[in-house]
Structures are given as C-alpha cells and as structure tokens.
Amino acid sequence: RIRGQFQPLYDPAQEPLSEGVLGLDQFVAQTAGYHLYGAQLAAAEALRRRLQTARFGLLIAECGSGKSKVGSLALQAYFLQKHRKCLHIVLCPSHMTGKWVRELEEAIPNARAAIVRTPADMDALYAGYARGGRTVFAVLSRESARDGYMRRPAARWDARRQGFTCPDCGSVIQMEFMDCGKRTLTDATPEYFRTETRANRKCEGCGAVLWTATTAEEQSEWVRISHLGYVHRRFAYLARDACKTAAAKKQLAALLREPDRFMAARGACRRFPLSTYIKNRYRGKI
Template sequence: MWRNTMNDITLPRASNHLKADALDIGLTEFIEEFGDQLLESLNRSNPPVYAGIDNPARQWVLEGLKRQPFPAQAQVVQAIAALLLDQNEQAGIINAEMGTGKTMMAIALAAVMHGAGYRRTMVIAPPHLVYKWRREILETIPDARVWVLNGPDTLVKLLKLRDQLGDTYDGRQEFFILGRVRMRMGFHWRLAFWQRRAGGGRSLAACPDCGRLLQDQEGNLITAEEFQREERRRRCDHCNAALWTLMRPGKSDGGSRRNTVLKSMCRIPTIGPVRAERLLSDFGEDFLASMLLDNVSEFINLMDAKGNFIFSDRQAKRMERAMANIEFGFGEGGYQPTEFIKRYLPDGCFDLLVVDEGHEYKNSGSAQGQAMGVLAAKARKTVLLTGTLMGGYADDLFYLLFRILTRRMIEDGYQPNARGSMAPAAISFMRDHGVLKDIYTERDGSSHKTAKGKKLSVRTVKAPGFGPKGIHRFVLPFTVFLKLKDIGGNVLPGGVH
C-alpha cells in the first residue's frame, strides 16, 4: 500500500506465516542507502552515451578554435556530438543555466559537426541577439561565412543560396542566422472580388477574372458583405483564380521612401523629426535604410565627418535596448522564409539547426513554434538551447518534443488524428506522463414528480508534474545539463560582458 506522503516508502506487511512489522523508510534515506546499487542497475540497463571519455578527433577540433571552451563546456559538446553522430539521434537538448555559455557551446558543436561533414548551420535567435551570434561566431571561427537573415532582403539571400547549391564547395563553414520574428513573418494580403448588383439592392461577390458569382459549400450565392468577413485565402471554383491580392499596410504619407525612413527613425528613442531630417540630409535615405534593415549596431555607432560619434553613450544605450524589439521594413512585403525553405530548398540543405531560447517554441498554435517545426523537419540534426526546459506542466514539453523528436513521439503513438489535430495526442501525453485531475461535481437537482434528481458533471484540468517514465523516455536520453557552479572559477567575477 502507498501512504499519503510521497517522501515515504511503505512496504506491505508480511503474511501470517512470516510475522514482521512493515518497513517504513523515507525516500531520502532510501536513496542514501541504496543509491549506488540503483545507479549501477541504471547504467547496466541504460548505458550512458558519454561517460567522460573524450573523442580525440573532436577534441582536436575544439583545441583548434580561436576561442576554446572551458572543460565543462567541452564535455557538453562531446556529449551532444556523441548523441547526434555516434547514436545518430535526431536532436539533442542543452539545458544550461544563464551565463554558462550556451552560445559558445553551440558554436563549438557546429565546428565539431563541420569536421564530420555538416557544412551549413542554421541558427534561430531572438532578433536582438542576431548580431551577438554573428560576432561570437566570427570570434570563434574567423574563416566562417556568416549570413544574417533578419531584414527584408532575407528572401534575396535565400534565392542566392539556392543558386549556389550546385557550386563547388570551398571548405568554409557557413552559418545562417535567422531572427525569430523574421522567421514567421509573411506577406500581407486582402480579399479581391468583383461586386455585382442583384435584385433587392443586394451586392453579390463575383470572381474578378471570369465574372462567375461565388457560392458557398451549400451552393448559396455569397454577398459582398459575407465575403469580406472571410479570413482565409480561397480560389474561384470555376477558373481557379486567386480571390486575394497582396497589400502593403500602413502606407506612409506620400508613399515616398524618404518619408518611410523618416518615420522609422522617429520610432527610435532620442530621435525626433528635426534630428531625423538632419540625419537624412547628412547621410542619405539609402545609406540609413540599409543600416536599419541589416545592422543596427552601425547605425548606433554613426560618426560625423570629424570622426565623432553622433549619439552619446547614454543615448546609444537607450537606442540599443529599444531597437532590440523594433522591426524595420521598407519593402512592399515579404515571403515567409520558412515557407521558402520548405518549398524551394532540398531536405538536408541545412545540416544543423540551432534553436536559441528553445522554450519560446513550446506553444501549440504559435506561428513561430510551427515555423521552427518546419525548419527542424528540413534539417538533418537539431540542437535546442534553453535554460528552462520545462515550465512545470507536461504539455510544456509535448509540442516542443514533437517538433524536434518527431520519430520518437510517433513511435510512442503521439501523432495527429484523421483531421490533422494534435489535441488528442496532447491529452494522451498528459495522461501518460503528466498530471490530469478529473473533477466530479454532483448536485441535487429539483425534485421530479415521483423521484429526486441529481446532476453529475465532470471536468478535466491539468496540474503541475511530469512522471519519471516521461523523464526516462524523452528527457534524459537527449538532454545535457550544465550548472554555473560546474564551470567553477573560470567565470569572470563581474558577470557576463
């Protein structure tokens, strides 16, 4: 039998033939007493992928980096490399505390993977960390070729990559850093139709190409007002013409590029209309637009003709904080980068996908979570970087695991239903590995003529917790943990700079 407290283990009483008292021992005492035997049994049933013995070839690559990782960081790299290369697993997770150098470990891992034939690495990062990734990559691997995909020219760079796929490889490692916001941004569109007047003063929607009146699924004619309320793009059933068109929201005053750049600069702290006009007069709209789109650091460090900085240190700090969350765009729209990669680049074009701040992609219906899943499906291997893998509930992990460990999840029966919905699989995962509470409520209803009535309602809510079976199946085999204290005295006393 089980006692009510989880920290105690109670063994059942012996039978009448063996008179003995029940053994009551705390869980902590049990682990202290039998921990070594439990660990030996665990190692026999599940041999570790990495047992502290470094691979000489991979260690040689790490020692050749311009910035070498600390010993604890190098062990994490060796462990993840063994998981992805030796065990041929689909993905790995680095769960490390803040300040342990997750960026450095991911770059070192990419270098090790490059030595094994993994040419291209795609990095998904928050927009304000894109240039931090670029800087650290070039400081660690100076001869690397780094592409920043964080502006309206992202599609142009992807088109250039597609054209270069057949070129002779020169041996240089390539990194593609994609901003998390830009990754999910697509084009803007609106419905397009032709209005035809009908009897009774009604206005019906018609195809702008063939002129055929539009109908719903039941064959009823659709009015213009009803068609304007639709939220999905559709095509004409007769000629297959698109019933939508591209649009540019928030058209600037006069529509000129100069006014667009002017209004964009006025969104930045410390820059008003007068100063923005002066900057445009001194540097030109094209020069300023190119910096705002691709490298905000250069804009913050602008210098005048005498070599003096335009903005003071205090202004630069305010601008840097604000511009981390501002997205500039001066084009006519965009094509979602993940959609282009899915449609027009071959599978395995990106050998390694590095997902920074991986816990941000755990939600079921988020656009960036679905976009990350598309990139993970196209890449050969995936590495997730996070400091908080789980938020306390089992469904925090379900969609994240399904996007990076799709094969393992499908093997265990978690897959979409006939309608393509993942909701039943998520509930099944919660019942298998999480905690669900079924709350039964019984109420006495109003009396009937011959009997009393009762009303019973049942509702299911989730509760915090993740079972040991789920940890053993989905977390421990793919995750390397690192704490700040594991690095020891190698961390600068002043913190991270």
C-alpha cells in the same frame, strides 16, 4: 536506479573527450582568449554523440550558459568526422543574430557566418558556399524567417443572414463561448476576427482558410487599426472601447466619419516568407 534506467551518452568522469571537441576548444582559446568550462565541453561531447545516432539533439540550459558555443562546437565536431563542409541554418531571436555570428566565427575554424534577411541574401550566401570549401552558417531571426504577406480576414458579412460567412462554402461562421461553464456555439462577432488565432483560422464546415493575403493597395470589408487589429467597416463603432492608443483612436474616428474611405494597410508588403523560400528552393541541398 536512475543511472540504471537512463544511461548517459557521455560520462566525463570515466571517458575522455574526443579529439574533435578538444581541437575546437583549443581554437576558441586562440581566437577568443579563453577555454570552455569542463561542463560545457562535456555537453558538447554528449551532443556530438547524440548526432551520430539521431537526426536531432536538445541542448537545454539557462541564459548565458554558453549554449551557442556548445551547440556549434558539437555540430562542427560531428561533421569533422565526415570530412566535409556543410551549410547550417541557425534560427534565433532578432537581438541574438549578431552574437551568433560572432560566436560562430570564434568557435569554428575556416567557417563563415552571415545574417540572412532576404531570399537574395540566402542565394548569395549559398553561391559562395557552393564555390568554396568552407562550412557556412546562415543566421536567421525568427521574425524575418516567418514574416510574409500580411493577412486579413476573408469572412464576408451577409446582410440577409445577419452573419459572417465562409468565402468558400457560404456557411455562417460560428464561435465558441463559455456559458455557465458550458461550451456554447453562437454566430461569430466582428471582434472574433480582430487577430488571427487557431480558433478563427479555418471554417468548421469545409476547412477553408478564413484569412487571406493583403497588400497596402487592396481595400476590403476589413480595416486594420494600429495596436488593435482588424475592424469591420460596418461595425467599426463596436471597437471604440478597445482603442487605447491615440493612433488607434485617430484611425477609428476617420473610419467612423467615412466608412467607405480608402484605408491603407501599413506594412502590408509583397513579401515571401524566408523560411518557406529556403524550404522550397534548397530542399535536398542543405
């Protein structure tokens, strides 16, 4: 009954592998010294067929099962049918970038793979791709893809109204908490803005973003404490119990002694998110 409801894209017991997948498996044997397992080849063939009729495919398997090679084989076998080069983006954890470059060069003939860390790296890689005739893989770590400006709370303390207010509409920001199993609204506390979350990202009244970009030189009502998050200068004493590391306690003690002192935000560089840069700069090109 299950087979009747879910027809597989590829049945290895009844259908042969495509020439593209077999040829790429032979290339892996020549470069890496081994052939892919039958189950890996079957997954690559099914994924190749999926890409013929859809814009995406999902390959789900355990760690160490060869997802990198299977996915790259399926992608290349699909583009071999089109007889053209292509520039691909690979997004993976930072500790996997080197492995992806190695496995792509083992699995894909006449291809170049490189780790991209900055917009300049991406520009150089694309320039080489545009001039040459090779398929190119840009390998990005998730961290470098999303990292951009450090953000701090934009909410302001209003002494007259005794609450944190939205910088756009001026309304007092409220937060939810559970009281005897019932959701209740109350004025936001300094701890509410310790880190950026879905709950404190936007003003409920006007929809304005309650977080803004910051740099190391900028000074505001909010100070970033290592291993803790943001603390409001007026209410720094409330963070005493939350400081667990020596570095955090030292920073907080300095802030308590001099609430108006200059506190540099370490790591707050002028940086544009790599993923946003690629999306805007290369829209329609890759």
